[in-house]
Every structure is written in C-alpha cells, then in structure tokens.
Amino acid sequence: MNSFNFISPTRLCFGNDSVAMLSELLKGKYSKIMLHYGSERIKKNGLYDEVIAQLNILNVDYIELSGVEPNPKYSLVKKGIDIAKRENVDFVLAIGGGSVIDSAKAIAAGAVYDGELWDAFMGKTSIEDALPLGVILTYPATGSESSMGTVVTNEDGDLKRSIDDDLLRPVFAIMNPELTLSLPYEHTMAGITDIISHILERYFTQTENVDLTDNLSEAAIRTVMRNARILNEDLNDYNARAEIMISGTIAHNGVLGLGREDDWASHRIGHEITGLYGTTHGVTLAIIFPAWMKYVYKENTKRFARFAVEVFNIDRNNKNDEELAKAGIAAFEDFLVEIGMPTRLSEADIPVDQFALMAEKCCGNGYVGSFRKLYREDVEKIYELAK
Amino acid sequence: MNSFNFISPTRLCFGNDSVAMLSELLKGKYSKIMLHYGSERIKKNGLYDEVIAQLNILNVDYIELSGVEPNPKYSLVKKGIDIAKRENVDFVLAIGGGSVIDSAKAIAAGAVYDGELWDAFMGKTSIEDALPLGVILTYPATGSESSMGTVVTNEDGDLKRSIDDDLLRPVFAIMNPELTLSLPYEHTMAGITDIISHILERYFTQTENVDLTDNLSEAAIRTVMRNARILNEDLNDYNARAEIMISGTIAHNGVLGLGREDDWASHRIGHEITGLYGTTHGVTLAIIFPAWMKYVYKENTKRFARFAVEVFNIDRNNKNDEELAKAGIAAFEDFLVEIGMPTRLSEADIPVDQFALMAEKCCGNGYVGSFRKLYREDVEKIYELAK
Numbered sequence: 054m055n056s057f058n059f060i061s062p063t064r065l066c067f068g069n070d071s072v073a074m075l076s077e078l079l080k081g082k083y084s085k086i087m088l089h090y091g092s093e094r095i096k097k098n099g100l101y102d103e104v105i106a107q108l109n110i111l112n113v114d115y116i117e118l119s120g121v122e123p124n125p126k127y128s129l130v131k132k133g134i135d136i137a138k139r140e141n142v143d144f145v146l147a148i149g150g151g152s153v154i155d156s157a158k159a160i161a162a163g164a165v166y167d168g169e170l171w172d173a174f175m176g177k178t179s180i181e182d183a184l185p186l187g188v189i190l191t192y193p194a195t196g197s198e199s200s201m202g203t204v205v206t207n208e209d210g211d212l213k214r215s216i217d218d219d220l221l222r223p224v225f226a227i228m229n230p231e232l233t234l235s236l237p238y239e240h241t242m243a244g245i246t247d248i249i250s251h252i253l254e255r256y257f258t259q260t261e262n263v264d265l266t267d268n269l270s271e272a273a274i275r276t277v278m279r280n281a282r283i284l285n286e287d288l289n290d291y292n293a294r295a296e297i298m299i300s301g302t303i304a305h306n307g308v309l310g311l312g313r314e315d316d317w318a319s320h321r322i323g324h325e326i327t328g329l330y331g332t333t334h335g336v337t338l339a340i341i342f343p344a345w346m347k348y349v350y351k352e353n354t355k356r357f358a359r360f361a362v363e364v365f366n367i368d369r370n371n372k373n374d375e376e377l378a379k380a381g382i383a384a385f386e387d388f389l390v391e392i393g394m395p396t397r398l399s400e401a402d403i404p405v406d407q408f409a410l411m412a413e414k415c416c417g418n419g420y421v422g423s424f425r426k427l428y429r430e431d432v433e434k435i436y437e438l439a440k
Numbered sequence: 441m442n443s444f445n446f447i448s449p450t451r452l453c454f455g456n457d458s459v460a461m462l463s464e465l466l467k468g469k470y471s472k473i474m475l476h477y478g479s480e481r482i483k484k485n486g487l488y489d490e491v492i493a494q495l496n497i498l499n500v501d502y503i504e505l506s507g508v509e510p511n512p513k514y515s516l517v518k519k520g521i522d523i524a525k526r527e528n529v530d531f532v533l534a535i536g537g538g539s540v541i542d543s544a545k546a547i548a549a550g551a552v553y554d555g556e557l558w559d560a561f562m563g564k565t566s567i568e569d570a571l572p573l574g575v576i577l578t579y580p581a582t583g584s585e586s587s588m589g590t591v592v593t594n595e596d597g598d599l600k601r602s603i604d605d606d607l608l609r610p611v612f613a614i615m616n617p618e619l620t621l622s623l624p625y626e627h628t629m630a631g632i633t634d635i636i637s638h639i640l641e642r643y644f645t646q647t648e649n650v651d652l653t654d655n656l657s658e659a660a661i662r663t664v665m666r667n668a669r670i671l672n673e674d675l676n677d678y679n680a681r682a683e684i685m686i687s688g689t690i691a692h693n694g695v696l697g698l699g700r701e702d703d704w705a706s707h708r709i710g711h712e713i714t715g716l717y718g719t720t721h722g723v724t725l726a727i728i729f730p731a732w733m734k735y736v737y738k739e740n741t742k743r744f745a746r747f748a749v750e751v752f753n754i755d756r757n758n759k760n761d762e763e764l765a766k767a768g769i770a771a772f773e774d775f776l777v778e779i780g781m782p783t784r785l786s787e788a789d790i791p792v793d794q795f796a797l798m799a800e801k802c803c804g805n806g807y808v809g810s811f812r813k814l815y816r817e818d819v820e821k822i823y824e825l826a827k
Contacts, residue, residue, distance in 0.1 A: 054682050056455025061448065067699065068443025262679040264667065265687050268659035276652045292649040295441050299698060300652050308695070311686060312454065 054262050054312035061306045063199035064225040067299060069291075071227045072100070072189060075107035078225050079187070083144035086115040087137055089157045090148040091122070095191070100232060104148060104189065116140055118160075121149065124327050124334065125156035127171060127207040134163035134170065137184070145186040147223075150244075151195025151204075151334075154188050158203035158221045161186045171207060174214040183220040189227045192236060193298040194244030194335060196251055196305025198226035206328060212414070213324040226302070230295040238288060241297075242392045243335025245281045248301045249274055250338040254317050255310035256360070257346075257424045259353060263313050270309045271363040276300055278364075281392050318422025319345045322432055325411040326403060336401050339394035343386040344439035349425040350378045357381055398439050408436040441649050441699035448693045450586035451612040454686060456678075458614045459487070459576060462494040465612050466574070470531035473502040474524055476544040477535040478509070482578070487619060491535060491576065503527055505547075508536065511714050511721070512543035514558060514594040521550035521557065524571070532573040534610075537631075538582025538591075538721075541575050545590035545608045548573045558594060561601040570607040576614045579623060580685040581631030581722060583638055583692025585613035593715060599801070600711040613689070617682040625675060628684075629779045630722025632668045635688045636661055637725040641704050642697035643747070644733075644811045646740060650700050657696045658750040663687055665751075668779050705809025706732045709819055712798040713790060723788050726781035730773040731826035736812040737765045744768055785826050795823040 066074045079086070088104070095101045108115055118133050136142070137160055145164075147157035161184040163170040172178045188198045197203070201222050204215045236244070256270045277300045283293040303309065322345065323337030350357040358374035361367040361381025369377065386396050395401040412432040420426040427435070453461045466473070475491065482488045495502055505520050523529070524547055532551075534544035548571040550557040559565045575585045584590070588609050593600045623631070643657045664687045670680040690696065709732065710724030737744040745761035748754040748768025756764065773783050782788040799819040807813040814822070 054454075054679065054686075056457055058451065058453050058461070060451040064445065064447040065698075066445050067441075070443055074445070262682070264679075264683045265660065265663045265690065268663045269656055269690075272655035272659035273652065276655045280651065292441065292651075295649070295699075296651045299441075303652065303656075303695070308690070311452075312682075 055260055055314065057312050059307055059311055060219055061199060061222065061308065063223050063306070065199065065228060065302065066225060067228045069229055069231045071229045072103050073107070075104065075189070075227060076110040078227075079108075079111060079113065079144070083185075084114060085140060085142050086113060086144045086146055087133070087140075087142045087160070088115055088117045088146050088148060089121065089133065089153060089160065090117075090119050091153050092119070095148055098232070098235065100148065100189070100191070104146075116142070121153045121156045123152050124206045124213065124331060125152040125159075127159075127174075127205050127209075130156055130159040130163060130170070130205055133160035137164035143184060145184055146189070147186060148189045148191070150190070150192025151197045154190075154195070154197040154223070155203040155205060157186050157188075158183070158197070159205050159216070162203075162216065162218075162221065173216050174205060174207070180216060180218055180220060183218075185224045187225045187227070188223045190298070191232045192240065192244060193233060193301035194247040196248070196301050198223060198228065199302050199306040201307070204324070211328040213328040228298050228302070230291060230298045233294045233298060234289055234291065236288070238393065241284055241288060242281070242394055243333050243339075244301070245277060245284075245297060245392065246335040246339045246389065246394055248297065248304045249277050250319065250342055251305040252277075252309055253342065254320060255313055255315040257316055257353075257356065258313045259424060260313045266309055266311055266313055267359075273300060273303060273309060274364050277304070278388060285392050314423050316422050316424045318424070318427050321415055321421040322427075322435055325415045326398075328414065329407060329411065330403055332401060332403060336395060339389045339396050340398055340401060340403075340439050341435065343382060343389070343396055344435045346382045346385070347438055348431065348435050349427075350382065352425045354378050398436070405436075405440050408433045411436060442647055442701065444699050446694055446698055447606055448586060448609065448695065450610050450693070452586065452615060452689065453612060454615045456616055456618045458616045459490050460494070462491065462576070462614060463497040465614075466495075466498060466500065466531070470572075471501060472527060472529050473500060473531045473533055474520070474527075474529045474547070475502055475504045475533050475535060476508065476520065476540060476547065477504075477506050478540050479506070482535055485619070485622065487535065487576070487578070491533075503529070508540045508543045510539050511593045511600065511718060512539040512546075514546075514561075514592050514596075517543055517546040517550060517557070517592055520547035524551035530571060532571055533576070534573060535576045535578070537577070537579025538584045541577075541582070541584040541610070542590040542592060544573050544575075545570070545584070546592050546603070549590075549603065549605075549608065560603050561592060561594070567603060567605055567607060570605075572611045574612045574614070575610045577685070578619045579627065579631060580620060580688035581634040583635070583688050585610060585615065586689050586693040588694070591711070598715040600715045615685055615689070617678060617685045620681045620685060621676055621678065623675070625780065628671055628675060629668070629781055630720050630726075631688070632664060632671075632684060632779065633722040633726045633776065633781055635684065635691045636664050637706065637729055638692040639664075639696055640729065641707060642700055642702040644703055644740075644743065645700045646811060647700045653696055653698055653700055654746075660687060660690060660696060661751050664691070665775060672779050701810050703809050703811045705811070705814050708802055708808040709814075709822055712802045713785075715801065716794060716798065717790055719788060719790060723782060726776045726783050727785055727788060727790075727826050728822065730769060730776070730783055731822045733769045733772070734825055735818065735822050736814075737769065739812045741765050785823070792823075792827050795820045798823060
C-alpha cells in the first residue's frame, strides 16, 4: 500500500426527502448564490420550483446560469466566471448531473482566479482557492458530486481536460433517487458504465498489498452490476436506483483508491473520442475499456485473473491465469452488451479514420496511464482494437 | 435504504512517513495546542520526540496532559477541560489509541461547554460546539480517529457512556502502521475484535435494501479476518498491520452504515462489564457478540444465513437458513478463539454474580439495540449465555 493523504469532506444528504434540506444547508452562510443547471428539464419535473421555494425560506439573493450541455464547454464556464466575479457570487449551486457539476466546479475555481483558468486545465498552473459549491444530483454517473475533479471541453481545439484538486470537492451533495427514476434507458446504462469504470481505473493497479480496497472494489462492482441488471428489467425500481446513486458516489470519492496508484488511461483515451465527435462519456468507456483490457492485461495477468474470479465468479478449475484473465475481459464485455452499451466504435457510428490524430491529442509526446504506460502508438492500437 | 445525512471530513494521512506531515497540518491555524496522551510509551519509542520536533518547526505554544488510561476516566477529562479553558487552548492533539482520542474529544467538547459535560454523556443535553482536534493513531481498534463518538467512564457510578456528534470528528488522523508493529498480541487481537464488531453492529440490521453497504461490509470483515490470521502468525507483518489500520477507520467512520439502522446492543452490554471490572473493550465484545447472536438471530434468520455464506463461505447446500445461521455464529466464535480471544466470561475471569445489576445499569427501564430491542431481562439472559 502506498502512503496517502485523503479527504472527502462532502456532506451526503440522501433520500427522497433530501431536497428539503437545502435551506438548512445554506442558512446564514452565503449572500449571493449562483444556480447553475442545464436544460428546462428541472423546471418540468418540479425540482426547480422546489429549489426556489427553499431559497425563498432564506430570503437569499441568487442569480441563474443555465445552458450547460453534456461534455460542458469552457465558453460557458468563462461566462459563468465573468458573472460570478461581477455579481460577487459566494456560492455555486449545481443542479444536474456530472456536466453541470463539473461546469460549476470550474466556475467556482475561476471566480477566485486571476489569470486564464484553462492554464490550470492544461496543467500549466494549479488553483489555490475556489468558491464553495453544493450539488443537487439528478444523474448518477460521474461521481463529481463528491469528487475532486472537473472535466471540461475547450471548443478551441476540441480539448477535453481536467483539474483535480480537493478544493473542488463540493460542500454538500443532495441525492434524491426519485429524481433519477425518469432517466431514459441509454442514459441510465451509460451512467452505470461510468460508475464501474471509476472503480476499474483504481482497481487495475500495479500497487501491491491493497487488500481492503481490492475487496471493497470488487464488492462495489458486483453491487453495481446486480442493480444494473434490475434496472435493465425495470427502470422504475427505486431501490436499484438508490443503490446505483450511492454507488456512484463511493466509486469516485477516492476511498476505493486509497493507497493505490490509479490508471485513468481509458478515460483519457475515451475523452479524445468525445472531444472530436461529442460522444457520450459512458459510451466511450464501454468501447475503450474492453479494448484497453485486451491490450494491457499481460502486464499483470494475475490481477486480471482475480478480476475474473472475484467479480464474475468464473471458476478457477482447470484454467491458468491467462485463460482466466481473458474470460474475465470477455465477461465484462458481455455485461456491457447485456445492458445495451455499444462496445465497438462502429456500433456507436464513430468514424475510424482519425486514430493517429486522436492518439496524438491524447498523449502528445508523453504517455497516459500507469498500469501500463501507453504512448501514442499504443493508444492508436487500442483504438484499432475498439473498431 | 433509509434516508441519511452523512459527513466524514477527517483528513487521513497514512503511511510510514505520515508523522512528518504534522507541522504542515497545523501550520498557521492554531496558537495553543494541548498534547494529550497516555503513558511514557510514546517517549520510549521516539514518537514524542518526533511530535515535538514538528511543533518546534512551527514555533507554536503547547501544553501537555498525559495519564489517559484504558477506558478513559471522566476525572481526567474534567482536569483537561479546566486546563484548556484556563490556558485558552484552541486545538487538542491526541497521541495514542481510542482511549486517548476519546478523552481528547471530551476535552475538546468540554472546553467550549459552560455546564457539566457529563450531562451530555447522559443524554440530558447535547453539545453545540467543540475545539478542533487531531489524532496521531498508535492503536487501530476503536475507529475514533475519524468517528463521531467518544466513550468515557465516570468513576462516580462506574458508568461508561458516549456522546455521538459530528462536531467530534477529528480534523486529521495521522496513521503510521509502523507505530503498531510493537503492539503485543493480546492488544492486537482485542483491537481487531473491536474493528469487526463495529462492522457487525451496522451489518446486523432490519433495514431492507442495503445492497452496497451489505457487500462492502462483508468485504471489509473478510479483509480484517484474513489479515488477523496473518498477524496471528507474525505480528511484524507491516502489510497486514497497514490493512488492519485502514480497516479500523473504514469500519467506524460511518460509510458502512449509510442508510441502515444500526444496533450497538453488544457494545452497550459489554460496556457494563468494563464499567464494573475494567475489562478491555475488545474482550467484552468477543464475549458478548457471540452470545448476542445466539439470542437474537431468529429475528432475521435470513440475514444471519447470509452472514454465514458471504463472510465464512459456508456452503448453502442441504442447509436451511436456521442451520446456516447457527453455522455462521459458530464460525465467528471459532475465529475469535483462533485469534486467542476469550469468548466466555469465565475464560476472562469475570465474575458471573452481578448480571442483574449489570443488566439494570445497561437498560434502566428502557432497552438497548434495534435489531431486536433488548430489555433488562433479555440482557440478563445474554450475560447467562456468555458465562
């Protein structure tokens, strides 16, 4: 186990009565709140009205910035930063899924940053402060409701990049599983793919002696898979929605990665697909993760064999580690197919003629990942495997 | 799953280099620190000198209060509160195990409390503030390094009582597994019993649809058992020490109880043994938990059957839930015996002639527990089963 320094201070307010806690959470702390959300969907389902009613209890001043799109854009972040600075916003409330939260996090950081925030996304500088922010989660997937990360796409260059900093962890996350009952099938399953991927990015490590987090991670993946299968039959199952929602948070608050070197190559490789074609994040992961597994498993066949046995209950009898590893990867791909995810670029109608460009944007002259360091030519081969 | 409102803000600084982070954690934040610890052991093993060296980097003012005993006493807490008030202490640093941390928590609460703090332990009032506190953990067991609870014994009446409040969660916990390598066998195994008990107090619930936390809890118990067996052979195994240390935190920071009604009857019933005879906390749990299980399992045989299958890998074949439940309880008791714990009062030389008194002190006219509500006569029967 590696040394670690970990904090996850986000208050989790969970349950079908949780939105009513908003006024108590904000009371007496902030004077100007920015409500940040995506589309009019939150007005149609009543959530917007409930939020406004809560703010009215406090008689607190607020302004709104809507229009966040999937794969949130840096142009809207910049607009939000300008407004936040001009209006002296001191709290950002994200109402939505990962895109809204990530956009809100970037605004929260930018509002107290003097230079060009994109420099921090490009790793040229780091943030030193951020406004506090809260979340009302409507879509369990990215784990951004309690994570340290924000991922934003800069239209200037189609670059999808992230900042990871504990300053970006929300103060609170209100999580009402009822709000997720209306999510359509494809969104639900793309979110679930993202949740499992967050666990896998930590699970596939070369760090030895990580017994607790190995066991917890396997338990979490099995839980998500079991409940995904329930939702595969009935999207209205509240209990399964609740399990997926809390699993999404645990998957990415960092606790499953304690003391481990994590990977993130599949996320980075998938980001380039989204950057160019706007593909849903969870779809890129369903396509890239199995291809990544096939390309790298020999770096630690034993770990992949364990994955097969502990997650998919594949019988060790008469199989060597190599056979088990392959069987585990196949079982994972089968599961993704079972929940309706495309696992090939062609199935998602993604062009297959830009691999060199995508690999270059992904790696530059460096590499991605840590389970196996992947250079430009490796990434190109992974795109090939995902055709 | 029940609704929940959860926060676990403690920063975990983990690793064999973690004590060196102390000065950075305290820097610029506090002006008068109370060092709180137990015996001279921390002076013999070099930890004390390392702490002082860190404080000297900061040139911060500090005072010391040592002398915390196992099952920390309210008399010392009162002394600490007086000193903290008089000296304007603004941070309490606990250096030790659960007793020291719990004593420090009580001082932190009492230092900003006007009345008699014991009233809060007796549930007559609640605390509204506490000084910030930090921990350097030397003994993994109680999980107090990130939990919301403190347990203190008032010599006036031999009452062992607790306060549970998020205000008592430490700001940081420094966790160096090397500091635990010198713990003797009995202490090590008593701590491990406590850790497993913290998971079980949450695991045995009547709350339905708690899939994720069920699976995580089973994974955590299996991890602790596996590493306990490694330490049973070799107390110097650093990796196993590290797994036990982080497991102790996860077992009791509350994450495994999310959305569940937890029980705590076994802790309460065990506390009365300690209150009267000063018995080590972990020993009381090894004795009471199996007896409690035998007394209550019929309230939810299915859950106990699951415990047998998922934790002890007992084969379902040809066994009904009742048989599985009994086999699971027996397997748990066997495990405790395997790691050298007494599982009967007689084995720990505890008198068996005060059951009525202990049961009365435990329950008064009320009850303990939630898996099954246990009244005075039930508790007496559990002591009988533990003879």
